[in-house]
Amino acid sequence: MTISVAERAELRTAVGELLRDKCTEDDVRRVMASDEGFDRDLWHRLAEQGVLGMLVSEEHGGLGFGALEVEAVAEETGAALLPAPFISSAVLAVSLIQQAGAEDDQRRLLPALAEGTAIGTVALTGSAGTWTPEGVEVTAGGDHTLTGVAHYVTWGHIADVILVVARSESGLGVYEVAPDAPNFSRTAATVFDPTVRLATFTFNATPARRLGTAGWEAVQEALDYAVLASAGEQVGGARRIFDMTVEYLKSRVQFGRQIGSFQALKHMAADLLLDVESATSAAQHAAAEKATGSENAGGATALAGFACAEAYQNIAMNAVQMHGGIGFTWEHPAHLFVRRARTGMQLFGGARLHRERYLVSKGA
Numbered sequence: 001m002t003i004s005v006a007e008r009a010e011l012r013t014a015v016g017e018l019l020r021d022k023c024t025e026d027d028v029r030r031v032m033a034s035d036e037g038f039d040r041d042l043w044h045r046l047a048e049q050g051v052l053g054m055l056v057s058e059e060h061g062g063l064g065f066g067a068l069e070v071e072a073v074a075e076e077t078g079a080a081l082l083p084a085p086f087i088s089s090a091v092l093a094v095s096l097i098q099q100a101g102a103e104d105d106q107r108r109l110l111p112a113l114a115e116g117t118a119i120g121t122v123a124l125t126g127s128a129g130t131w132t133p134e135g136v137e138v139t140a141g142g143d144h145t146l147t148g149v150a151h152y153v154t155w156g157h158i159a160d161v162i163l164v165v166a167r168s169e170s171g172l173g174v175y176e177v178a179p180d181a182p183n184f185s186r187t188a189a190t191v192f193d194p195t196v197r198l199a200t201f202t203f204n205a206t207p208a209r210r211l212g213t214a215g216w217e218a219v220q221e222a223l224d225y226a227v228l229a230s231a232g233e234q235v236g237g238a239r240r241i242f243d244m245t246v247e248y249l250k251s252r253v254q255f256g257r258q259i260g261s262f263q264a265l266k267h268m269a270a271d272l273l274l275d276v277e278s279a280t281s282a283a284q285h286a287a288a289e290k291a292t293g294s295e296n297a298g299g300a301t302a303l304a305g306f307a308c309a310e311a312y313q314n315i316a317m318n319a320v321q322m323h324g325g326i327g328f329t330w331e332h333p334a335h336l337f338v339r340r341a342r343t344g345m346q347l348f349g350g351a352r353l354h355r356e357r358y359l360v361s362k363g364a
Contacts, residue, residue, distance in 0.1 A: 001058060001063060001064035001065060003065065003069070008068060008069055008072055009072075011049075011050075011069060011072070011073065012072045012073060012075070012076055014049055015046070015049060015076045015077070016076040016079070016080075018042075018046070018049065019076055019077065019079075019082060020080070022039070022041075022042050022045065023039075023042060023080040023081075023082055025081075027039065027042075028080075028081050028082075028083055028195060028336065031083050032083050032194040032195050033194070036157075036158055037083055037155075037157075037194065037197045038083050038084040038155075038158075038197075039083075039084070042084065043116050044116050046086070046116065047114070047115055047116030050062075050063045051073055051086070051090065052086075052089065052090045052113065052114055052115070052116050053090070053094075053113070053114025053115070054069050054070055054073065054090065055070065055090065055091065055094045055095055055098070056094055056098075056110045056111075056114040057098070057106075057110070060106055060107060060110040060111055060114065061110065061111040061114045061115065062094075062114045066290070066291045067225065067228055067286075067287040067290035067291045068287045068288060068291045070091060070225065070228060070229050070232065070287070071228055071229065071231070071232040071283055071284060071286075071287035072232070072287075073232070074086075074087070074228075074229045074230070074231075074232025074233045074236065075232045075233070075235050075236035075283075076236060077232075077233055077236065078232060078233030078234060078235065078236030078237040078340075079236035079237060079239065079240040080236075080240075081195055081237065081336055081337065081340055082195075083194070083195035085119050085120075085121070085154065085155035085158070085159070085197075086229070087154070087226055087229045087230060087233070088119075088120065088121050088122075088154035088155040088159070089113055089118075089119045089120040089121065089155065089159070090113065091225050091229045092120075092121075092122050092222055092223070092225065092226040093120025093121060093122055093159075093161060093163060093222075094110065094113055094120065095221065095222035095225040095226070096122055096163055096174060096218060096219065096222035097109050097110060097113075097120075097163070097211065098110070099214060099217075099218035099219075099221045099222055100174040100211045100212045100219075100222075101174075101212050102211070102212045105176075105211050105212065109161055109176075112161070113161060118160050118161050119155065119158055119159050119160055119161065120159060120160075120161035120162075120163065121153055121154055121155050121159035121161070121163070122153075122154075122163045122164075122165065122219075122222070123138070123150035123156065123162070123163070123164045123165065124136060124150065124164070124165035124219060125137075125150065125151060125152055126138075126148075126150065126151055127149070127151050129151060129346065129350075130349070130353065131223060131348055131349040131350075131353065132349070132353065133172060136165050136166065136172060137149060137150065138150055138164055138165070138166040138167065138203060139166055139167050139168065140168040140173060140175060140208065140210075141168075142169070144175065144207065144208050144209065144210055145203075145205045145206060145207055146164060146175060146177065146203040146205075146206045147203050147204060147206070148166070148202075148203055149200065149201065149202050149203070150164065150201040150203075151189075151198075152189070152198050152200075152347070153186070153198060153199045153200065153201050154196070154197070154198060154347070155198075155199075156186055156197075156198065156199030156200075156201060157186060157188040157197060157199045158197075159179070161176075162176065162177045162178070162179060162201075163176055163177075163211070164176075164177055164201070164203070164208065165219055166208075171215050171216075172215045172216045172219070173210055173211075173213075173214075173215060174210070174214060174218065174219065175208035175209060175210050175211065176208060176209045176210075176211055177203070177206060177207075177209075181206050181207055181208070182206065182207065183203065183204040183205055183206045183207075184201070184202070184203055184204075184206040185201075185202045186199050186200065186201050186202070187199060187200045187202070191343075192339055192343060193339035193340050193342065193343040194339075195336070195339070195340060196340065196343050196347075223348055223349070224290065224298065225290075226348050227302075227304065227305045227348050227349070227354070228286055228287055228290060228301055228304065230305070230308075230309075230344055230347065230348060231279075231282065231283040231286060231301075231304040231307075231308040231309075232283050232287070233340075233344070234279065234283070234308040234309055234341070234344050235276075235279050235283045235308055237312055237316070237337055237340055237341065238276050238279055238308075238312040238315045238316070238341075239276050239280070240337070241315060241319045241333075241334060241337040242272055242276050242315055242319065244319070244333070244334075245269070245272075245318075245322050245334075246269060248322070249269065249322065268322060269322075272314075272315050272318055272319075275311040275314055275315055276311070276315065278307065278311065279307055279308045279311035279312065282300075282303055282304040282307040282308055283304045283308050285300055285304070286300040286301045286303065286304035289301070296361070298357070298361055299358055299362060302354045302355070302357035302358035302361060303354075303358050304354075305348075305349065305351065305353075305354030305357075305358075306351035306352075306354040306355045306358070308344075309341075309344045309345050309350075309351045309354075310345070310351055312340075312341040312344060313341040313342060313344075313345055315341075316337045316338045316340075316341040317338060320335070320338060
């Protein structure tokens, strides 16, 4: 489904208004200290707005939107530091089901994900955290039982639609595991950023059901959507912490002057603004390429994958420095942005992998 630029802006505005009301800094701190790590009431409100079903086809209860809408909304979720399985469930899991699942699998799984009554995740990398075919450490037997360990499973501790990428004699495939399947255990991981929860899944001849016949191509397509959404979140977070820093520079007075008038801080702010705008261009360009099915979409996505992650980390770290002593305290929100930025440097392949993919796309 194609919507106009104005309609996309309206969707983004509606999501932003909801998050500014229901996902304040106090809300984020309260929710990230809870066992589940997210607010189910807010999750259902996002579902009512259609956010959780953006990528779900209309015939399965979604909106049938694409990369442009996902990136735009992700800028708002990133600015709010939304602690919720948005990318895990509404982007990665939904994309993989639509790429790999047969029609009956899509009919069975997608409506609940779009409604927010189910939460999806994808277990696809081992301890190295490479998010590549070589990094898959779970194996599938001929009877569709899974054995092995998957690490860094996003929001795996609460997911009830569990997809697993596993290696079999015929190649890589996508399997579904029931939350209460025998010989399946999940352990919440210790995380640096409590707004993004991770888990470790262990399988020991665990019964599973294969979704369709697709292999890594379907996984890579779903990963590309996750990288685009992550880039959008990184842009949104980078812009928010930059704006907060500029406001601080305007209000903080030392030696009788606003510290923003000091030349060194002016230069730092100018450099950070360039990072924000460059990252925004990279994320939005990648989404546009993906939306049009361009042959350059893979390279543009890879570029956004490392450019936005690195820009966000640089902006967040410098924001702490520019806030002075108060920026180093846990009570200041700058730390929340630093932690989200650091996490984004590693998830879904990390900046190094994305840079390698970009070079390959350019024939380097």
